[in-house]
Amino acid sequence: MTSLPASAAPCSCACSCEPSETEMFARLDEVISEYREKPGGLIPALQTAQSVFGYLPETVIRRIAEGFGKTVSEVAGVVTFYSFFTLHPRGKYLVRVCLGTACYVRGGKDVLDAFKKKLQIEVGETTPDRQFSLEVGRCFGACGMAPVVMVNDTVYQRVKPARVGEMVNQIVAGAVVAASEKEHT
Amino acid sequence: MLNVTVNTQKIQVPEGSTILQAARQMGVSIPTLCNLEKREAIGACRVCLVEVEGARILQAACSTPVHEGMVVRTHSAQARAARRQVVEMLLSEHDGNCPTCDRSGDCELRALAEEMGVSQVPFEGMRAKPHIDDSTPALVRDNSKCIKCRRCVTVCSEVQGVGALFPQGRGFQTVIGPAFTRDLAEVACVQCGQCAAVCPVGAIVEKSCIPQVWKAIENPHLHVVVQTAPAIRAALGECFGYEPGTRVTGKMAAALRRLGFDGVFDTNFTADLTILEEGTELLTRLKTALVDKQPVALPMFTSCSPGWINFAEFYFPQFLPNISTCKSPQQMFGAVAKSYYAQKIGRKPEEIVVVSVMPCTAKKFEAQRPEMESHGVRDVDYVLTTRELAKMIKEAGIDFRALPDEPMDAPLGLSSGAADIFANTGGVMEAALRTAYEIVTGRELPVANLHVSAIAGLAGVKEAALTITGTKPEWNFLEGVELKVAVSHGLGNTRRLLEHIKAHGSPYHFIEVMTCPGGCIGGGGQPRFTDDAVRLKRIGAIYSEDESKKMRKSHENPDVQKLYTEFLGKPLGEKSHHLLHTKYAHKAK
Ligand code: SF4
Ligand code: SF4
Numbered sequence: 001m002t003s004l005p006a007s008a009a010p011c012s013c014a015c016s017c018e019p020s021e022t023e024m025f026a027r028l029d030e031v032i033s034e035y036r037e038k039p040g041g042l043i044p045a046l047q048t049a050q051s052v053f054g055y056l057p058e059t060v061i062r063r064i065a066e067g068f069g070k071t072v073s074e075v076a077g078v079v080t081f082y083s084f085f086t087l088h089p090r091g092k093y094l095v096r097v098c099l100g101t102a103c104y105v106r107g108g109k110d111v112l113d114a115f116k117k118k119l120q121i122e123v124g125e126t127t128p129d130r131q132f133s134l135e136v137g138r139c140f141g142a143c144g145m146a147p148v149v150m151v152n153d154t155v156y157q158r159v160k161p162a163r164v165g166e167m168v169n170q171i172v173a174g175a176v177v178a179a180s181e182k183e184h185t
Numbered sequence: 186m187l188n189v190t191v192n193t194q195k196i197q198v199p200e201g202s203t204i205l206q207a208a209r210q211m212g213v214s215i216p217t218l219c220n221l222e223k224r225e226a227i228g229a230c231r232v233c234l235v236e237v238e239g240a241r242i243l244q245a246a247c248s249t250p251v252h253e254g255m256v257v258r259t260h261s262a263q264a265r266a267a268r269r270q271v272v273e274m275l276l277s278e279h280d281g282n283c284p285t286c287d288r289s290g291d292c293e294l295r296a297l298a299e300e301m302g303v304s305q306v307p308f309e310g311m312r313a314k315p316h317i318d319d320s321t322p323a324l325v326r327d328n329s330k331c332i333k334c335r336r337c338v339t340v341c342s343e344v345q346g347v348g349a350l351f352p353q354g355r356g357f358q359t360v361i362g363p364a365f366t367r368d369l370a371e372v373a374c375v376q377c378g379q380c381a382a383v384c385p386v387g388a389i390v391e392k393s394c395i396p397q398v399w400k401a402i403e404n405p406h407l408h409v410v411v412q413t414a415p416a417i418r419a420a421l422g423e424c425f426g427y428e429p430g431t432r433v434t435g436k437m438a439a440a441l442r443r444l445g446f447d448g449v450f451d452t453n454f455t456a457d458l459t460i461l462e463e464g465t466e467l468l469t470r471l472k473t474a475l476v477d478k479q480p481v482a483l484p485m486f487t488s489c490s491p492g493w494i495n496f497a498e499f500y501f502p503q504f505l506p507n508i509s510t511c512k513s514p515q516q517m518f519g520a521v522a523k524s525y526y527a528q529k530i531g532r533k534p535e536e537i538v539v540v541s542v543m544p545c546t547a548k549k550f551e552a553q554r555p556e557m558e559s560h561g562v563r564d565v566d567y568v569l570t571t572r573e574l575a576k577m578i579k580e581a582g583i584d585f586r587a588l589p590d591e592p593m594d595a596p597l598g599l600s601s602g603a604a605d606i607f608a609n610t611g612g613v614m615e616a617a618l619r620t621a622y623e624i625v626t627g628r629e630l631p632v633a634n635l636h637v638s639a640i641a642g643l644a645g646v647k648e649a650a651l652t653i654t655g656t657k658p659e660w661n662f663l664e665g666v667e668l669k670v671a672v673s674h675g676l677g678n679t680r681r682l683l684e685h686i687k688a689h690g691s692p693y694h695f696i697e698v699m700t701c702p703g704g705c706i707g708g709g710g711q712p713r714f715t716d717d718a719v720r721l722k723r724i725g726a727i728y729s730e731d732e733s734k735k736m737r738k739s740h741e742n743p744d745v746q747k748l749y750t751e752f753l754g755k756p757l758g759e760k761s762h763h764l765l766h767t768k769y770a771h772k773a774k
């Protein structure tokens with residue numbers, strides 16, 4: 001059995017195999033003992049844990065809380081405070097609809113509603129097939145082109161609610177680099 | 186010492202003082218919200234902003250230390266305007282309707298708004314998704330009223346060592362609560378209500394039983410009796426404008442009678458009973474260890490505080506065999522009322538309703554524990570907090586201050602001074618020692634005025650030792666034994682004590698644990714606001730209640746003796762075992 005690379009899932013061999021749960025939890029325990037004595041070690045531990053598991057499920061948060069001698073409510077509080085942590089597995093495509101002032105004024109809310117309707121999920125959720133996650137953004141610095149939507153690293157400008165369905169189909173057809181493909185390259 | 190000017194006055198304050206402390210020292214009051222006595226200032230609410238000469242922006246008085254020569258203006262136009270804005274902001278995020286709110290009488294936000302002359306809320310702010318958590322029998326949380334001051338977070342984690350609450354999420358979406366937006370019943374919350382005691386607004390309150398109690402009283406087919414915990418008489422007066430520490434035992438009995446209860450009784454009666462059962466249990470355990478040389482769980486822990494029982498069941502299951510099997514005095518009362526008393530008055534247990542008035546929200550939980558019943562009849566039907574009782578008295582139009590002093594009813598109303606002191610930290614232990622020592626030696630506990638001073642007061646963990654000499658023949662195995670006892674209050678202190686025992690073993694034979702700081706007099710259901718000054722005053726009232734009685738030892742209570750001869754038989758006997766004792770189980774966190 002080969003040992004897991006320090007910080008990543010899936011492994012670096014470009015195959016599609018994933019580390020087993022046991023391996024991931026073994027790695028988690030390493031991470032906990034590495035950081036638990038360090039001042040401010042909680043956040044880097046959570047970051048590493050997230051890169052191992054892809055997200056921070058409750059079991060992982062509980063294990064970290066126990067390891068750090070903190071309460072579950074505190075660690076969950078830290079996780080939900082920072083937007084780079086996620087409690088739920090993210091989909092292949094992370095759709096972020098900007099609701100900054102300019103986008104909001106120019107119909108960002110309607111675009112968001114169109115995504116909710118098309119994908120049948122609420123903000124913060126992921127579709128059951130793990131294709132799409134939906135989130136709200138606060139200004140991507142492209143206000144002149146509002147309303148703006150970012151899907152992974154691709155920016156869509158002047159999005160019209162009526163075009164959202166078509167957009168989603170194009171994405172699935174390969175218009176956007178999927179999250180896992182990107183990490184592999 | 187540092188020289189500081191506050192407004193026009195110059196004073197000297199010790200180094201390390203905050204602006205708030207300096208101002209208070211000279212009688213200038215600055216509003217605060219998030220700040221809590223003896224806890225590190227977190228500077229979260231900004232309600233205490235003041236102007237400091239030379240500083241670019243206004244400073245939070247609670248968390249800014251003074252420096253030599255500092256000039257502070259606490260009530261300049263700028264400071265007042267800034268504070269008003271902070272309160273307006275809080276109100277804009279707050280979704281409440283004062284007249285229908287549980288806190289309309291003692292809300293700190295409402296008082297602040299008035300003090301600062303807020304006459305309108307200029308805009309409606311962004312709010313987190315409203316959610317009402319009424320999952321426990323003890324508490325109701327309404328996050329649309331929460332102003333995120335975090336007092337509950339501090340109390341739950343630092344004072345109680347539980348940590349069920351923490352800010353979740355960020356910005357306007359922040360919700361103060363358990364992890365993963367769970368409700369309290371789904372996490373390891375002990376239902377002590379200390380969060381509700383410190384919450385400045387109506388965001389955490391007890392779950393009210395007032396409507397059910399009215400309904401029972403108004404039902405002619407039911408015989409409704411009430412019991413009042415020892416701590417109520419030292420605090421209820423505060424709801425009617427009396428100074429903290431005013432004893433209102435007689436007026437309380439009069440008020441309960443006027444509310445329409447068919448029997449006005451006293452939890453004190455079963456506190457005396459508890460001492461006989463629990464004292465006997467302790468002596469039995471000691472005999473098993475010392476004479477029979479059999480393994481037995483020692484030290485023994487007291488069992489009257491239901492938050493502590495929850496705490497042990499969640500966090501320290503290894504100590505469950507050490508906890509006395511005695512039900513709490515509240516539950517013993519219910520069991521006795523629906524058996525012995527029911528027989529006496531010729532009523533069926535089902536026709537009797539037992540209402541408790543408790544200083545405690547965890548008592549609401551305790552009364553609903555499935556095992557707290559006998560033959561399908563609940564020991565206790567409804568539990569009211571001290572605050573709820575005050576509301577009922579007001580609702581009934583009773584002029585509390587004008588009431589005469591009246592006694593409690595027989596046969597469950599008579600009690601010793603030892604029962605009174607169940608209300609404060611160290612009291613159950615002292616009461617037990619008064620009786621156990623006398624049983625074993627035939628002589629009175631040899632301490633001044635029957636008080637064991639080493640275990641009195643507000644220190645977090647206290648201990649005392651007592652060498653037993655001159656034992657009666659049947660107790661001579663205790664001759665020369667140094668009896669060691671410990672007392673802790675507040676679950677944070679208790680956690681430290683238990684961790685220490687886990688690591689180093691226990692020199693103690695008997696340990697008293699009370700969930701709330703100061704004991705029941707500082708319970709989660711007591712009048713707000715309870716700080717150490719108030720705790721000490723209530724404790725003073727309890728001790729003087731004790732000292733005012735001729736009968737100061739539980740075993741001297743003639744009505745308890747009668748209960749044994751007429752009904753129970755003997756302590757730890759078969760009837761007692763069935764009615765007065767219980768068991769505990771590990772609960773997953
Ligand atoms: S919490 Fe205070 S301000 Fe809010 S509704 Fe209740 S009484 Fe009014
Ligand atoms: S009831 Fe006690 S344990 Fe539960 S949340 Fe409130 S303070 Fe914490």
Ligand code: SF4
Nearest residue numbers: 331332334335337384
């Ligand atoms: S629930 Fe009460 S004490 Fe807790 S943060 Fe909200 S307002 Fe403050």
Ligand code: FES
Nearest residue numbers: 219228230231247
């Ligand atoms: S009391 Fe000073 S910031 Fe809250």
